[in-house]
Amino acid sequence: MKILIAEDEFTTRMLVQVSLENWGYRVESVVDGNQAWEILQRREAPHIAILDWEMPELDGVEVCRMVKEMERENPPYIILLTARDSKKDIVEGFDAGADDYMTKPFDDNELRARVRVAERLVRTQTSLTETVAELKEVLNQLEMIQGGMTVCPSCHKIFNNDDDCWYSIEETVTRQNDPHFIHTICPDCSGK
Incomplete structure (x- = not known):
């Protein structure tokens, strides 16, 4: 799993x-919030980001707020790692959208435990998103099947609600984008 570190202090x-790499993570590191924001907007952005509070730019x-405003199914998990340790700062960090909050100087074992929780x-979120997408597709197919098809009893053409047109059975079956039909080869034809 890839992790972004945004920290201006070398x-x-x-x-x-070094800790993250020793634990087997791939790491991308930057020195300011603008660079972090650019990376987190990418389609293949890291799934976890460890951000310092006080950075240039x-x-x-601010990065937390902007990331949480993005319309993504799976936004990155953000850990704020900062010297700010007052209750007011901690609440402000969580209100901005941080998922976790650690204070500096950090303990290596605590960092590892928090990164494992994030992972x-x-x-889990990725798996849930994939499951929801699969369920939506199945529900769409069920709705189409339950909705029935309008068929002309004389010529046997089938009405397509998507484009308000009538098609022959052959045209309807060969249209690959019609969710009414799941295209597969039957056992009799597969032996030919």
């Missing part, structure tokens, strides 16, 4: 990166 960035909280949640 030592902290390297400590986090955009700060971590589990990301995998």
